[in-house]
Each structure stands twice: as structure tokens, then as C-alpha cells.
Amino acid sequence: MSEIPVAGQPATGEGAALLSVDDVSIQFGGLKALDHVSFDVREGEILGLIGPNGAGKTTCFNVMTGVYQPTSGEVRFAGSPLGRRKRFAITRLGIARTFQNIRLFGNMTALENVLVGADAHHRTNVIDALFRSPRHRREEREGEETAREVMKFLGLERRADELARNLSYGEQRRLEIARAMATKPRLLCLDEPAAGFNPAEKAQLMDLIRRIRDRGLTVLLIEHDMSLVMGVSDRVAVLEFGRKIAEGVPAQIRNDPAVIAAYLGTEVDDLDDEEANL
């Protein structure tokens, strides 16, 4: 049985709620993808969101980022309901995400991909852009500074001018994170960032997620790799069939009977085993 590193007591995970999922349900035809789900993401914490395939994790992200409207319940960010805000408005509020399947513009350079994120806060309009007003040029300059700084943070600065499709798989995953971080979010939602990674890459990713938190961001992490999620998260929430079945620090979650049952009776220690279909 492999030893799973457990994150220490949540030094920074005891802040006020930055994002609250409050009694959220969403139905697709006859399927309740989320069924009265409530949990908070506290300012400054790394919260892991886990659950077997089809449990509703990505749907949760989609509700938080304006892709879907909940059938009932609400999501609040920094105390304000998201309401019917569109995706770009939610990005401007301070929520950014990456996707389970990499979604980059392959024929644009790495830098241009990140600039798409940096543009999220631009206030200038088409007229400003056409006439290259001073304000527009300042926004462009600031956007590029942000993009280059974030790329440096992610170790991608030397790849800035390379087409995104020519980057290695691991670099493309980091580029997605760079693009999300360039929107200057308060909450960064990562959807299976370790998918396809080898153990060394997973260890680097854990380190990166901690460094992202150390920059003052709050992180919500969907991840199937148990040793990663248990090792890096301050707290973990568990979904099964659209319901929240547990929430707590990693040590509690690993020993929670409902969580163990949800994972087909597998001891949570063993859940990093690929056989467990995670």
C-alpha cells in the first residue's frame, strides 16, 4: 500500500468563503447531474473536488463559470450571486478555469494564447483599437507584461514565440494554466490538470499548485489522481451521483466509509491505482 502524503492542517484554508455553491441542482432531461449540492471554497485554500466518473464534478465547474444555469440553488462569489452572468463577466469577476481536454489555439503562438487571457480585462472598444488610442496601447502593453510574467512563472518564457501545437503535452497543459492565470483570477479552477502525466510530472504539478496558492490565489482542483489530490489539498469535497457525500481534510476523507464505498470498496489509499478506474 503506497503511503499518501497528507497536507498539513489548512494554514490558509480557514478564511471566509470566496465561492459558495448553495443548494445547487441541475437536471439534464431525467438525469440529476447535481442534486442539492452545497460547499464553500475558502479564500486562500486548495480544495479538491473528487468523485467517480459521472459524479458531477465538471458540471459543477460549468455552473460556476456560467456555462450552465442551475435548475435551483445559487452560486455566490465574494458574497454576490453569479445570477445569469455570462462567461466573460464571470471571468472578469475573478473566476478562471482550465479544461479536461486541452483547448488551445494551435496555430497561434504560446504568447498569443496567453494574451487571450490577459485581454479579459480590456476596457477599450473597437474604435480605440482601430485608432490605436493611447489607452488601447497601454492596455496592450500591460497585457503583454502580464502574459510574459505568468509564462515565466510557469517556466514557459522561452516558448513564447512557438506555435502552441508544437509544444509538448506537458507544456500545453501549463500553457492552459498560464492563459487562465493571465485573467488575474482570485479563484483558479483546474479540471484534471494531471491527466496523462507521469509520476515526475505529477510531482512538479503538485509543487506548481502550491506555488499558485502562494501567489495568493484560491484553487479548486478536480483530479482523479488520489495521491496528488490528497497530497496537495487543504480540504476535499466528494461527489457521487450528483450528491455531495463527504467534505473534510484529506485524512478524514481517506477514512470516510461513504467515500470508500463510492470507490467500489477500494481503500482510498489504493485509489491511485489505475485499476480503480480513476
Ligand SMILES: Nc1ncnc2c1ncn2[C@@H]1O[C@H](COP(=O)(O)OP(=O)(O)OP(=O)(O)O)[C@@H](O)[C@H]1O
Ligand atoms: N450537457 C449535458 N447534457 C446531458 N447530460 C450531461 C451534460 N453534461 C453532463 N451530463 C451528465 O451529467 C453527469 C455528470 O457529468 P460530469 O461530466 O459533471 O461528471 P464528472 O464527475 O466530471 O465525470 P468525469 O470524472 O468522468 O469527468 C453525467 O452523467 C453526464 O453524462
